[in-house]
Amino acid sequence: MNFTEACVIFSSKKADHFYRACEYIAGIANDLTVEEVAKLAISLADSGNKLKLPQRLAPVADVPSTGAPGSLSTLLAPLLVAAGGAHVPKISATGSIAGGIDTLALISGFRPVLQEGDFITALEVAGIAHVEQSVDFCPADKVLIDVRRKLHLMDVPNLAAASLLSKKLAVPDTVAAFDVRVGPTGNMGNDFESSRRNARIFQKAGKILQLHIRLILTDNRWFPSSALGRIESLQL
DSSP: OOHHHHHHHHHTTOGGGHHHHHHHHHHTGGGOOHHHHHHHHHHHHHTSOOOOOOGGGOSBEEOOBOOOTTOOHHHHHHHHHHHTTOBEEEEEOOOSSOOHHHHHHTSTTOOSOOOHHHHHHHHHHHSEEEEEOOSSSOHHHHHHHHHHHHTTOTTOHHHHHHHHHHHHHHSTTOEEEEEEEESTTSSSOSSHHHHHHHHHHHHHHHHHTTOOEEEEEEEOTTOTTTTTTSTHHHHO
16 A cells, blocks of 8 residues: 555545555654645545535634643634634544543533534534534544554644644635644644644645644643543643
8 A cells, every 4th residue: 555545545435444544644654745744634534524614604713722631722712713703613533531522522412423414503503513523524534543542643743734634624614723732742742843843844734725724832731730630640
């Protein structure tokens, strides 16, 4: 298998072959060029449906996060954006401990998986629709994240960028401000120097894809209660 063949598997929605293709991509992740990061993002988005929102819902915006314990950006910031009058279509990966969508799924009646029609209805009624990856939205990226966790590759910037960008491609015309969490659990770099360098790769790939995005670096190196009340707090 080569890079192009792996991307074709994703774009062709050959779900039975996703895992094998993801293992291959994981093996070459550090060698990917910016152009290949962009192509990977396209193929991950093409593995599911593209959600074309009605024009009446414009403008649409989101505040995704690169992840990290203690990050509340995916929970709180999108609600503030929706309160400001924009509609917020959001597709998230589950967290390794308890991510934003995992937390919302604990709310009685909350449905973390929606089909296209229900997604648009939720967006119209509530101003925000927040779901996890599913058969309908970025299913290949869901498999790739599972492989990354298994192989301890969540902090590989090329894969983090492709994953996050694919979710924006799945809902075209979404303006996004990415919260890049700087620190050992932020997936984009342990310090500001490395995070800036990796963020440039991220931004260049977004430019190739003609996405309207900005990256904001947030200090997450010494968050005082990143795993408060859990055994992970001792390990951190």
